[in-house]
Amino acid sequence: MxxxxxxxxxxxxxxxxxxxxxxxxxxxxxxxxxxxxxxxxxxxxxxxxxxxxxxxxxxxxxxxxxxxxxxxxxxYPADNPMDVLLVRRLCDPPLAVLPFPSVAEARRRIAACRDGSLPLEPYQLxxxxxxxxxxxxxxxxxxxxxxxxxxxxxxxxxxxxxxxxxxxxxxxxxxxxxxxxxxxxxxxxxxxxxxxxxxxxxxxGGLRELRQVVFGSRDLYAKIRAGKGRHYNFAEPNGSMIIAQGSRREFSLHTNLPADTDFVPVLRDLIGFDCEIEIRHLLTWRYNxxxxxxxxxxxxxxxxxxxxxxxxxxxxxxxxxxxxxxxxxxxxxxxxxxxxxxxxxxxxxxxxxxxxxxxRDAAGWAAEGVPLWRRYVTPEAVQDGPEQAALIEAFCTCHSRMHNMVGAEWAYSYAGSPLIADEPGNAPVWETSRYEPHARPGVRLPHMWLRDGRPIQDVAGDGYTLLDLGGAEGGSGAATLADAFAALGAPLGVLRLDDPDLRAVYGRRLLLLRPDLHIAWRGERMPDDPLALARRVTGHRS
Structure with missing residues (x-):
């Protein structure tokens, strides 16, 4: 309490x-x-x-x-592949693979990144x-x-x-x-x-209806011959996909088949080898x-x-x-x-x-990619030849929509919010599948490593943080903003760093971070009225 x-x-x-x-x-x-x-x-x-x-x-x-x-x-363990596959059956070689780094590989890339283009943490299944x-x-x-x-x-x-x-x-x-x-x-x-x-x-609402069949198997994942991954899309007419859940002992089949289907033989046909199958739950859900x-x-x-x-x-x-x-x-x-x-x-x-x-619109755009490639699923497409090549090309182009949404995930901006300071030319605009690091007010602070190996996100406190990239150099006017926050009773910490790499990505000497690490304001020096800035970012400005 x-x-x-x-x-x-x-x-x-x-x-x-x-x-x-x-x-x-x-x-x-x-x-x-x-x-x-x-x-x-x-x-x-x-x-x-x-x-x-x-x-x-x-x-x-x-x-x-x-x-x-x-x-x-x-x-998923850190070294488990995160690939997405197109297959005939799980016992066969894959038709196509969309490769994605494991958590361990993503961490290696993040550790080497110095330009703010990667997040601090990889995804997790x-x-x-x-x-x-x-x-x-x-x-x-x-x-x-x-x-x-x-x-x-x-x-x-x-x-x-x-x-x-x-x-x-x-x-x-x-x-x-x-x-x-x-x-x-x-x-x-x-x-x-x-x-x-x-x-x-x-x-x-109610754009489409699908079945989710949850089933357990202690030996399925180890026996998969198509390749280890997380999503298995099947080149068959029922739109089937099997997801290997985080434990890799529980799986979900997503399919167009009706709810009264006997799903055990369906699963055995998709898998193609003997393994334990225990149907645990059937859910009908709708696209909204x-x-x-x-x-x-x-x-x-x-x-x-x-x-x-x-x-x-x-x-x-x-x-x-x-x-x-x-x-x-x-x-x-x-x-x-x-x-x-x-x-x-x-x-x-x-x-x-x-x-x-x-x-909402990005998810709809991604979903539209599935029927675009599934229209190439024909009996001829599972055989070597031009039909199979067309299917693979469509799958790699259209299905990848839903797995490359880095812009939707990291790039969103609160520019235009009453709590975000104005900056000329700034606008709440971002792309679905592309992220370009910048520090204009409204975006999350791009991840950067400090010289001592710590990420800057770990150094910022739970309240507001004034990031001063002038280091020990005076003249930033940070004390005036601290006084303004103190007058409101709002928490503010001052973090002074001397790091050209941060300055190059963040673009200004001073950045005011909110408790959620979105950038509320930035500049080369304090504004003429620090109290007005403090009032704005704490919700006191009408």
Whole structure:
């Protein structure tokens, strides 16, 4: 529980939903001393793999809260190939391979990188049913976080001071109330919170229907002859793909086949050799490209799938939600601590909704690549010849869309946000499949190594950081900004470094970093009115 006056409240923040987004939000709030109650309608974590890839930007964020290594221990080993393959069957040589570096190889490239073009952390393959238990463990370690399973949010009311949630009792059929200063809806695509607020969704829903068949096998992965990787796309008419989940003992088949299919013989035909197969779960899911019309109403806000639903192509669903959580957590903490102005939480929608809109469209573009190459799947295409060559070329060109979305993952910008200082020529524009490092206000600080071998992200604190690349040289006016932040009661650390490599990438001597390590302002010297800058980035500017 936080140290503020909480009389009449059970917590500072009620979080509806204990999926990866709700738990990530609770962890970052809890480590900042913000009291949270997390309400989960189910009796425990998700038992089935809903996602499989935590992207590099999310892993950078998880590093900030001390979880990156713990997450990697639950997923693919560092030396496991991350390739994506086109195959006839798993017993045959592959028709085509889209190569991607293992985590170990990606780390070697990152270690040698000195131009800011690579992230601090590589991606990680870890299934949601492996990730969620870990996030629960991390949340349980924080005294400020209370996780309540079998607690379904039924309704909510709010006034100018707080929010009251009506929660179903796990036993007895009754209900009770939980009172908080804010409530965050992280309760999925069918969000009770979003519906209670009367917020609609924009975009396209129910575009296509697919089956996900979760099955277990202790010996399948070791026996695969097509090559080790993570995704296996089959050159057959049912659109089948098998994903090797993080444990490599659980797999997902995605297919157009109807739900009443006997999937064991289907799997045996796709695999082509004898192995253990245990069908564990069958799920029908639909393609959606939807974003909530708004992210906030009063003291209630939306994050994760309650705010945006995208096709899994590109892995932008949960990862976009993790970005929501890290954007929202420090804004809530600052507001509750009193140093955040009224514009701090208002800027959450201004910053995160454009990212969701971009990612919605990027996921749709990636999904459109699949039928483009699958139209080349014919009986002749699995035989050597021009038809097979055409299939392979189409697969390598079109299927790679969903696996090369580095721009969507790292390059998004909050330029234009009321919390970001203006810079001539700056605009919130980025590309889906390309990342060019720069430090214009609004983007995440590009990863750079310091001379002592530490990454700069590890040196920046949990509050605001003024990065002074003039080293010990005086005259930057840093003290005036420190005084301005002190007048507002907002946390600011000053980090002085003398490093030409950083100066070359970041482009200015001074950079003001937010708690989420997005750049709020940069310049060669302090502005004439440091207090105006401090007020702007903390939400006090109207």
């Amino acid at each position: 936080s140290k503020r006056d909480t009389e009449g409240f059970d917590c500072d923040v009620i979080i509806a939903g204990a999926g990866p987004v709700g738990l990530t939000l609770a962890i970052d709030l809890g480590r900042r001393g913000i009291g949270c109650v997390v309400l989960e309608r189910n009796s425990g974590p998700t038992p089935w793999p809903k996602m499989d890839r935590t992207n590099a930007r999310s892993m950078e964020m998880f590093r900030r809260i001390g979880l990156a290594d713990r997450i990697r221990a639950r997923g 870890v299934s949601q049913n492996d990730l969620e238990p870990l996030l629960r463990e991390a949340a349980d370690e924080l005294p400020a976080v209370s996780l309540r399973d079998s607690s379904e949010l039924l309704s909510l009311t709010q006034d100018e001071n707080g929010v009251t949630a009506e929660v179903a009792d796990a036993a007895g059929g009754g209900s009770h109330h939980v009172h908080g200063r804010y409530l965050i809806g992280c309760d999925g695509g069918r969000s009770t919170v979003r519906r209670a607020l009367g917020i609609g969704l924009e975009g396209q 490209l939807l974003v909530a019309e708004r992210y906030r109403l009063g003291r209630v806000l939306l994050a994760g799938d309650s705010a945006h639903l995208v096709i899994p192509t590109g892995g932008l669903g949960m990862n976009t939600g993790v970005g929501d959580a890290f954007d929202l957590s420090w804004k809530l903490a600052g507001t509750l601590a009193g140093w955040g102005g009224p514009g701090l939480l208002d800027a959450y929608e201004a910053e995160r909704r454009p990212v969701a809109m971009f990612n």
